[in-house]
Amino acid sequence: MTAPADVAAPAAALPSVRARLPSLTGARWWAALAVFVLHALVLLPAYPFQKSELFRRIHQDFLPMQLGAAGVTFFFVLSGFIIYWSFRPGSSTRAFYRRRVLKIYPTHLVAAAAFIVVAAVPVGRIVLWLPNVLLIHTWWPKWTTVGGLNVPSWSLVSEMLFYLSFPLALPLVRRIPSRWLLAAIAGAGLFILALHLVYFLGFDGPRGIANAFAPRLVPGDTSPPAELHASPAWFAQPDIPVLRSYWSSYDFPLSRLPEFYVGVLAARAVLEGQWRSTRLVPALMAAFLAYVASWVVPIDFKMSALEVVPMAALIATLAARDMRGLGGVSSSRVMVWFGEVSFAFYLIQFPVMVLITRYVIAGRRFGLLGWLGCAALCFALALAAAAVIYHGVDKPLMRRFARAR
Template identity: 70%
Template sequence: MTTEVTERRPALPSLTGARWWAAFAVFTLHALVFLPVYPFQKSELFRQLHQWMPMQLGAAGVTFFFVLSGFIIYWAFRPGMSVRLFYRRRVLKIYPTHLVAAAAFVLVAAVPLQRLVVWLPNLLLVHAWVPKWSTVGGLNVPAWSLAAEMLFYLSFPLLVPLVLRIPTRRLLLAATILVLGVLALHAAFYLWVPGPKGIANAFAPRLVPGDTSPFYELHASPAWFAQPDIPVSPSYWLGYTFPPARLPEFYLGVLAARMVIEGRWRNTRLAPPMLALVLAYAATWVVPVDFKMSALLIAPTAAVVATLAVRDLRGIRGLNSHPRMVWLGNISYAFYLIQFPVMVLVTRFLIGGRQFGFLGWAGFSVLVLVLSTAAAAALYHWVDLPIMNRFAGRSSPPPDQRTESEPDTSARISAHSGVELEKEASTRRT
């Protein structure tokens, strides 16, 4: 006989606050390469800065989001939840903010709407499935990761019964196998798929001639939207942007959540997993591109996420659980999406046609940070929260508490007897 867990699990403020640091890592990289401040971006100082803040800085933030997404989705999961309600909530959480940020980009970049290929795949969040950089990088560039998130959400009701079949005692083994599978997958990309084979941090801004700052970063320029096709490295696309290749990161987060819930992850010391994450990040300088972007980081990232969750459950408070950090974490999704349109706006009206050095770049970066934070707060409080409160609905009650007005017409996410262990672990914690 199964036991249905209907109680809401405790909030995890440290995980919410930590989201800001992931979004800020992405912003820092984008400010460096997507703000076309000339001649700064052509200087030796820029080259040295970019050595310390290469592409994998932003990629580490994306990996954190993917692992955290799996953790939080399972943390909020309750056996018997309506699949239809689950999908509705995920769509409402993702699309409205995405559409507003995309509309902002269309306006500030003067995107030619007559060419559907330029904007429609991005708008529908299917663009990361296409191995063409003109599609993957079309419209609002950061939105590529949302195509992967939509696959994660689509797969969860289908695959969670398989996840629940894993015995509690074998969760760590399952997570280890998943990590080894990711490493093997990227090794296959490196060995057999065309793409760069060196270890250099090759990602850099796309520069145009001259020492005067252009009015558009290349991804937002009329020349970009006019091109019929822009090739992308097959191994880079498969390893970084192809949604199925990122699916293991989400399910590693799911397994981490199960380990915390069922008492298999009890560590509260943040220093060891953080040290492992720093060492894994440092190792990205000496491995091929196929391993730089996520493969080395997923295991320590999952350990950091699980440890932060356990600390919250034990009442251990730190910087990330401070109310201001929680607020920043809440707006981080909107911040992640709106930062690039703001950069395009600042470039077009303040940077373009002028020359600036390092201090100019730093000043514009701070300006974009402030404007993006303000815009993200507006999106969160005036778009995201009202829509979720009005249309997302509450999770369905157990079958014996449904009224006649709530017929069981949709499929439901099922569970197995392992849920009894979940409830037992929850009881032990309290």
């Protein structure tokens, strides 16, 4: 199985040796860190802090749900950018799929196994873990499956769809004239906004613009032994419905597919000279303003729709800077290492939080400083575990099996 001959692009557009992009590798860390900060805030049940007015103000006014969602949007757009950047004309489709599966599944399975152990998941109830392990669980609008196991793994279902579709859609992507690439990116951004508008108008869900309040609180001011997503009460429920508008706009893999192809188009734009800007400040400001705008729109638009095109501009700018040797903070050796372990860090963070909740937080009382200490402990352990997974599992497997012998 090889890519069809008609997908080959001119050599000038697809050079055989492309520039390394250390800034994008390092930038992955900042996105993973945003997800961690949000998760540490809402998934560490440090009582009475999580029940205080201070917590509500911090969560709703300064660190809302869309903070972590912005990191996921960055990952999705970056995924499309890197996949196109690294793809070679004539490459074997089978080899492409093998590399993608090797990059995703081993780390995912390690994190899933860790969660099953630390959360004492009842493995006899297959619906809780098998859809998650197979990475098919967000195709159904049921929290029994969507949130049944390691919470961050929901995004991997979309990633697997991205990878499956890429060799099939590549001929269509290549047929877009180079001069239309930026217009195509803008058009994709408008399509995403229109799609979310359809979900907003057509399905039940919140209509207000207030930031979502996420913690699932239980009675009492003493910290419980587990956050709801990792508690026996959660695992015992026969079914947990979700708001259809929220699931459709955020979790449903087909809804996130355009974000991946915005990244693909951005990679083409950089490679073919349609995006030349190396000015980082305007790109950062565009992403920041899109994030600020999320405060004044309904939740269907808060979590990704406003930020896709600004994220693409930021990623394209970082890549253009790397091509010109400009570099920056994210391209340093230390930041590149953080970026390399960021995928494992992203997946292992919640199992670590469940572990710390069970053995450190449970049965105790914590204020703001206590929560900060628990979050710092989770950060240190998750980073150490991520380094072990990356160097002990990911790299050896990729080195041994990523290429046909």
